[in-house]
Amino acid sequence: xxxxxxxxxxxxxxxxxxxxxxxxxxxxxxxxxxxxxxxxxxxxxxxxxxxxxxxxxxxxxxxxxxxxxxxxxxxxxxxxxxxxxxxxxxxxxxxxxxxxxxxxxxxxxxxxxxxxxxxxxxxxxxxxxxxxxxxxxxxxxxxxxxxxxxxxxxxxxxxxxxxxxxxxxxxxxxxxxxxxxxxxxxxxxxxxxxxxxxxxxxxxxxxxxxxxxxxxxxxxxxxxxxxxxxxxxxxxxxxxxxxxxxxxxxxxxxxxxxxxxxxxxxxxxxxxxxxxxxxxxxxxxxxxxxxxxxxxxxxxxxxxxxxxxxxxxxxxxxxxxxx
Amino acid sequence: xxxxxxxxxxxxxxxxxxxxxxxxxxxxxxxxxxxxxxxxxxxxxxxxxxxxxxxxxxxxxxxxxxxxxxxxxxxxxxxxxxxxxxxxxxxxxxxxxxxxxxxxxxxxxxxxxxxxxxxxxxxxxxxxxxxxxxxxxxxxxxxxxxxxxxxxxxxxxxxxxxxxxxxxxxxxxxxxxxxxxxxxxxxxxxxxxxxxxxxxxxxxxxxxxxxxxxxxxxxxxxxxxxxxxxxxxxxxxxxxxxxxxxxxxxxxxxxxxxxxxxxxxxxxxxxxxxxxxxxxxxxxxxxxxxxxxxxxxxxxxxxxxxxxxxxxxxxxxxxxxxx
Numbered sequence: 001x002x003x004x005x006x007x008x009x010x011x012x013x014x015x016x017x018x019x020x021x022x023x024x025x026x027x028x029x030x031x032x033x034x035x036x037x038x039x040x041x042x043x044x045x046x047x048x049x050x051x052x053x054x055x056x057x058x059x060x061x062x063x064x065x066x067x068x069x070x071x072x073x074x075x076x077x078x079x080x081x082x083x084x085x086x087x088x089x090x091x092x093x094x095x096x097x098x099x100x101x102x103x104x105x106x107x108x109x110x111x112x113x114x115x116x117x118x119x120x121x122x123x124x125x126x127x128x129x130x131x132x133x134x135x136x137x138x139x140x141x142x143x144x145x146x147x148x149x150x151x152x153x154x155x156x157x158x159x160x161x162x163x164x165x166x167x168x169x170x171x172x173x174x175x176x177x178x179x180x181x182x183x184x185x186x187x188x189x190x191x192x193x194x195x196x197x198x199x200x201x202x203x204x205x206x207x208x209x210x211x212x213x214x215x216x217x218x219x220x221x222x223x224x225x226x227x228x229x230x231x232x233x234x235x236x237x238x239x240x241x242x243x244x245x246x247x248x249x250x251x252x253x254x255x256x257x258x259x260x261x262x263x264x265x266x267x268x269x270x271x272x273x274x275x276x277x278x279x280x281x282x283x284x285x286x287x288x289x290x291x292x293x294x295x296x297x298x299x300x301x302x303x304x305x306x307x308x309x310x311x312x313x314x315x316x317x318x319x320x321x322x323x
Numbered sequence: 324x325x326x327x328x329x330x331x332x333x334x335x336x337x338x339x340x341x342x343x344x345x346x347x348x349x350x351x352x353x354x355x356x357x358x359x360x361x362x363x364x365x366x367x368x369x370x371x372x373x374x375x376x377x378x379x380x381x382x383x384x385x386x387x388x389x390x391x392x393x394x395x396x397x398x399x400x401x402x403x404x405x406x407x408x409x410x411x412x413x414x415x416x417x418x419x420x421x422x423x424x425x426x427x428x429x430x431x432x433x434x435x436x437x438x439x440x441x442x443x444x445x446x447x448x449x450x451x452x453x454x455x456x457x458x459x460x461x462x463x464x465x466x467x468x469x470x471x472x473x474x475x476x477x478x479x480x481x482x483x484x485x486x487x488x489x490x491x492x493x494x495x496x497x498x499x500x501x502x503x504x505x506x507x508x509x510x511x512x513x514x515x516x517x518x519x520x521x522x523x524x525x526x527x528x529x530x531x532x533x534x535x536x537x538x539x540x541x542x543x544x545x546x547x548x549x550x551x552x553x554x555x556x557x558x559x560x561x562x563x564x565x566x567x568x569x570x571x572x573x574x575x576x577x578x579x580x581x582x583x584x585x586x587x588x589x590x591x592x593x594x595x596x597x598x599x600x601x602x603x604x605x606x607x608x609x610x611x612x613x614x615x616x617x618x619x620x621x622x623x624x625x626x627x628x629x630x631x632x633x634x635x636x637x638x639x640x641x642x643x644x645x646x
Contacts, residue, residue: 209580234532
């Protein structure tokens with residue numbers, strides 16, 4: 001090969017390597033990620049981790065996609081309620097349905113966990129897993145975010161999509177571990193994140209096996225089987241995986257135990273938090289927010305030297321380009 | 324390559340292909356398995372299934388390893404009770420502990436589900452997942468079956484080990500879906516079956532996240548989270564996988580719903596039952612057995628043409644050669 005061609009090949013390889021995270025500015029966060037991945041994937045390095053142990057877990061709401069002004073699954077619930085409202089005239093005068101139909105988040109929040117459970121029961125329970133997936137898929141391809149008017153699966157963070165790919169290209173298995181509904185996320189996680197259903201762990205309701213028209217179905221129940229948030233995240237990870245991840249990313253106090261659990265093993269480990277600091281391009285919120293509150297976990301990250309991503313400074317771009 | 328060498332290579336390839344299931348006699352069961360695997364893995368075949376959808380699920384007790392005179396996990400429970408007995412003098416006179424310590428299975432059975440739950444709580448609850456795994460590993464490498472005097476992980480079925488390998492060699496992902504304890508099986512499933520922890524689904528107790536000496540741990544709770552048996556098996560599969568398997572093997576009525584669930588999807592599918600017919604080399608039992616009762620599922624298998632493995636006729640060898 002002539003020298004010039006060789007140089008061109010080498011420089012494109014170098015460019016390719018540099019471009020694995022093109023939406024990340026060349027700040028400390030990116031450097032910490034790349035340094036970690038290099039050391040656990042370099043054969044012969046003291047920190048080398050064999051591929052089967054390269055498990056990376058990601059929170060979803062606020063970590064992989066946005067979560068303001070309220071968790072996106074809640075928009076789905078409201079739209080499902082609206083579709084069912086004609087059969088339920090009593091909802092017009094009964095809380096939490098009245099507030100939910102009016103899009104009054106504060107009113108719904110005032111009804112507490114019991115109210116939210118009632119909404120989930122009304123919109124999720126009684127239907128088969130297949131029917132539910134169809135509903136979610138239909139909604140996710142048409143419903144739009146009130147502020148950006150984009151479909152919700154376009155409100156994912158471009159730098160985090162790149163990170164997912166970068167990790168997988170380096171032999172990691174990427175999992176979602178989220179407080180959101182497991183069945184809700186599974187309906188679109190493969191197409192959106194490249195994460196297959198069995199690698200999506202979320203909050204779960206009970207299921208019941210039934211025969212309908214001679215065919216077996218699984219029917220969603222109102223009873224909750226796992227709240228995959230806070231201390232429930234290590235529980236979800238253990239139930240599903242049975243091994244400790246070596247890499248974890250979250251954005252709120254609900255992720256604190258998952259990060260602690262990840263960091264408690266032997267060998268090289270990585271914990272990261274997305275800090276929402278960009279009021280212009282996204283939202284800015286942390287210690288006082290009712291959605292995605294980041295307070296204790298931020299203190300722990302600072303004390304322990306975990307990576308804290310400053311969205312405003314660290315990310316060139318927040319959302320993917322409009323299609 | 325000289326012609327002779329070429330012929331030798333070709334004949335060894337052919338021999339290798341024929342030998343994928345060497346412990347299986349060349350009867351209908353083996354032919355049905357091989358025919359199924361060939362048609363779903365042949366590119367261009369109408370029945371071709373892409374590798375990511377080649378999910379195979381196996382019951383454990385009575386399907387991958389023996390289950391007589393009682394589920395092997397129960398021997399573990401008894402041994403754990405014996406180790407703890409000096410600290411619990413009251414067990415000598417209290418059921419179900421008295422019967423369990425005496426190895427009186429009938430006495431334990433008489434105490435019903437509540438009694439069994441009490442035994443599990445006493446031997447599993449309160450300990451961390453790490454402590455429990457260590458206990459199981461220690462036990463499984465030393466305890467021996469009362470009849471054969473072999474360690475329990477040598478009481479696995481050689482033909483089923485070959486089947487697991489054969490499926491994996493053909494791009495399948497192999498899962499355990501068992502009524503046995505998930506954490507109990509995960510401790511040795513990788514070494515014994517080549518099945519990693521995240522592909523072992525079983526009955527589960529609740530877990531609690533706690534800090535002990537400043538380190539996060541998960542503590543096993545007495546409360547049951549999933550009974551992964553009968554109609555609980557499709558529930559376990561859906562929770563963990565979110566997709567329907569295309570291949571399922573069981574041996575009892577507790578596997579019936581898993582087989583129905585597997586067969587209810589589109590395209591080519593396989594359902595198999597191990598029928599315990601060999602009183603000389605293993606045990607012979609079916610419709611009347613209190614352990615691994617096979618009655619309704621046998622009728623359904625016959626009616627629907629599912630594969631029923633006759634251990635006596637179909638298997639050349641039951642257990643692996645003694646080490």
